[in-house]
Amino acid sequence: MRDITTGNILTDWKDQYASNFGEEALHLAHSLHKSALFSDEALARLVENVSRKNYHVKATDEGSSSNREGELGDLSGEDILKAVRRGKIWINIQHPEKVDPAYGEMLSDMYREFEMRVPGLETFKHMTTILISSPKVKVRYHADVPGQMLWQVAGRKRVWVYPNRAPYLRQEALEKLVLKRLHETDMPYDSSMDDGATVYDLEPGYMLYWPLNCPHRVENHDCMNVSVTTEHWTREIRNFYAVNYANGLLRNAGFSHLDRQKSGLGMVVKLGLAAAAKFSGMTRSQQKPYRIDFRVDPDSATGYRDIEAYEFRK
Numbered sequence: 001m002r003d004i005t006t007g008n009i010l011t012d013w014k015d016q017y018a019s020n021f022g023e024e025a026l027h028l029a030h031s032l033h034k035s036a037l038f039s040d041e042a043l044a045r046l047v048e049n050v051s052r053k054n055y056h057v058k059a060t061d062e063g064s065s066s067n068r069e070g071e072l073g074d075l076s077g078e079d080i081l082k083a084v085r086r087g088k089i090w091i092n093i094q095h096p097e098k099v100d101p102a103y104g105e106m107l108s109d110m111y112r113e114f115e116m117r118v119p120g121l122e123t124f125k126h127m128t129t130i131l132i133s134s135p136k137v138k139v140r141y142h143a144d145v146p147g148q149m150l151w152q153v154a155g156r157k158r159v160w161v162y163p164n165r166a167p168y169l170r171q172e173a174l175e176k177l178v179l180k181r182l183h184e185t186d187m188p189y190d191s192s193m194d195d196g197a198t199v200y201d202l203e204p205g206y207m208l209y210w211p212l213n214c215p216h217r218v219e220n221h222d223c224m225n226v227s228v229t230t231e232h233w234t235r236e237i238r239n240f241y242a243v244n245y246a247n248g249l250l251r252n253a254g255f256s257h258l259d260r261q262k263s264g265l266g267m268v269v270k271l272g273l274a275a276a277a278k279f280s281g282m283t284r285s286q287q288k289p290y291r292i293d294f295r296v297d298p299d300s301a302t303g304y305r306d307i308e309a310y311e312f313r314k
């Protein structure tokens with residue numbers, strides 16, 4: 001068992017970061033890039049052994065704004081990484097702990113280190129995704145629902161982080177995001193918004209933690225990237241989620257001028273409304289099947305080739 005008091009993952013923590021934890025962006029050094037879990041061999045085993053329901057591989061055609069979904073087929077891990085290195089694709093590995101429990105231990109250790117350093121911090125529902133992406137790949141402007149951190153392991157990327165308020169993120173857009181009813185047009189992006197962004201060139205051995213729901217977009221530099229995202233919840237994040245969820249339902253029912261209570265009876269009522277709606281299944285949206293129309297190919301300049309499209313449900 002490693003000794004977490006020595007800061008094995010967070011290598012430059014300062015006590016002052018604890019006082020505003022979650023309220024302002026943190027750009028911290030870490031040691032994951034030195035871990036054997038991210039060697040070429042380990043990553044090859046990971047992409048080779050991940051089950052179909054725990055990965056997405058995506059590509060965007062030149063000039064198109066929508067992402068395509070693909071499959072890895074039965075390629076070796078080495079061939080998959082070769083395709084990423086030369087092509088224009090990205091692979092999200094969800095639940096890497098199902099391939100190797102050591103990734104799950106890593107995730108627990110990461111949050112244990114924060115909880116040791118931030119008095120009163122209690123996090124739960126931890127999740128991690130490993131992102132392996134081609135040179136120059138872009139992730140467009142979006143926001144996420146839970147607390148999120150981005151840990152850079154290999155390669156370099158530029159990250160734009162925008163304030164979590166209008167006009168960058170309007171209240172109605174956040175409600176739709178929470179209700180899983182957000183369409184791309186609900187969160188429009190144009191380059192003039194970059195004036196309000198904080199820009200980071202993220203290097204291996206550095207991570208970012210931005211305040212809850214901050215919109216962000218990412219561009220890889222001209223090199224393959226390996227990154228890790230972690231997600232977590234706290235009581236405050238869960239309550240804020242429930243208030244936005246309830247407000248989204250109320251807004252759909254014709255109410256407006258909705259407060260975003262952080263405590264008190266209004267918050268408790270909305271927690272109850274959100275829980276009741278979720279429990280009754282009244283908001284359950286039918287999950288759409290994925291349309292798979294390419295296969296990763298290390299011999300193609302794009303890293304993939306077209307296949308006859310088929311539907312896949314998780």
Ligand SMILES: [Fe+2]
Pocket residue numbers: 142143144216
């Ligand atoms: Fe994100």
